[in-house]
Amino acid sequence: MSSVYSFTLCFFVAVLNPVSLALGAARSSGAAGFSLPLVPHYRTAAGVLEELLPEGDAEGGVNITSIRPKMIPYSGPLYSVRVGVGSGATQHFYKLALDLARPLTPPTPCIRQLSDRGLAGSRFSYCLVGKQHEHLHRRGFLRFGADIPDQSHARSTALLHWDLAKGRGMYYVNLVGVSLGGRRLTAITPATFKFDPHSLRGGCTLDVGTAYTLMAPPAYHVLAAEVVKHMQRHGVHHAILPPAQKLCFHGTWDSIRVHFPSVTLHFYPESASLFIKPELLFVETMHQHTHYACFAIAAYAERTVIGAGQMLDTRFTFDLQHNRLFFAPEDCHLDTSTVN
Known part of the structure; x- marks a missing residue:
């Protein structure tokens, strides 16, 4: 905030x-x-x-x-x-x-x-x-x-705070690894997400003001390549769409959604893992009258940001006194009121 x-x-x-x-x-x-x-x-x-x-x-x-x-x-x-x-x-x-x-x-x-x-x-x-x-x-x-x-009942991980400049700071979580479809991607190591206090780059934060998740390029390229291989095994071909060079896959949402993989983000300690459902990782898109489903994670050089699109149906609780982040799956529509 x-x-x-x-x-x-x-x-x-x-x-x-x-x-x-x-x-x-x-x-x-x-x-x-x-x-x-x-x-x-x-x-x-x-x-x-x-x-x-x-x-x-x-x-x-x-x-x-x-x-x-x-x-x-x-x-x-x-x-x-x-x-x-x-x-x-x-x-x-x-x-x-x-x-x-x-x-x-x-x-x-x-x-x-x-x-x-x-x-x-x-x-x-x-x-x-x-x-x-x-x-x-x-x-x-x-x-x-x-x-x-x-x-x-929630899992929890530490909230880390670093000052980026005088009077300005951000909260981070200690992201140490990524799994795709339940399989750990060993090429993505904890060092990939390490915060550098000199360049002020790196680390992992959560932000509901960012629509979709952004990931450090070394980790993103490993993850994206594995997503492409996963979809190809199911006969679904990829395409790179302009202008943002988004990673997308040919097909209507209903025809290929069954093949979408899940992603799990592993925090320290390892028991604190955030499971992201397959349907939260892709966005239905039309480009030049052709149907695609585009991957809702993109590369970003500054740091890794867990965006709002991948936080749906999970309750996040920030305890600033004890520097802990708690999170657990929840049917969030049950904690709502009617829009007037």
Whole structure:
């Protein structure tokens, strides 16, 4: 979460009706918590005008993820939280663009505000609804504190924090390997994802402001070659589509989806592994009147970024006090409300 975004979110928290927040917190036994509606949206010209977005990038445009160093603004579904200020005829709603690569880094004023109000402590959580439930027009929540469901069954890995520059830092996870279809790709070693404090490159972070997963080129090229071989064994041929040089496969979604492989990301310790379902790894595409399914992971030289498209139907909980990331599969559409 960017420093600008964190400040903006906390500003809205500060001006929200304390009684309504307290009532939301009262639903939980013991410690307090609250939730904000999580709104999927698309980066359109009209949408940008409607949203209170983070700072502009160096080229004068809008960097919707507001991460420094700058991330690639891939097209696709992104997420905001919806916050209302005021009441009655004077009430206004704002959508705040959400990224979580720099989430509420302690000891920020935001964390202190939430803790002082007894609302959240140092934990927040989200569960992004899977594509198969998009037609239900329901939205999930960014949950704080005691509003977070029980995660005692979840796997966990350490959250690592590095300062990229004075006042700017990011959270990382220790990614050590990748499997395809349950088979470990031994050519992808832990060194592939190591963070370099001198060049500020490398490492692995999670970001709901990045639509699809980006991977360090040495690891990506190994993974992509194995995906091509896997699909070829099933008679499915690949193509490289312009302008982004995407790795794609010939065929309609329904005719080739049965051959899609899964990917597992292995964190340290090895028991902490994130399984990504096959259907989350490909995107249906039309190019020159031909059907393709394109691989939803791309090479990126700066670092590895686990994007929103590969987080669907998994709950992620960030515990900043204990520097832990918890994650577990979940039917995220069951923790939603109807879009008004």
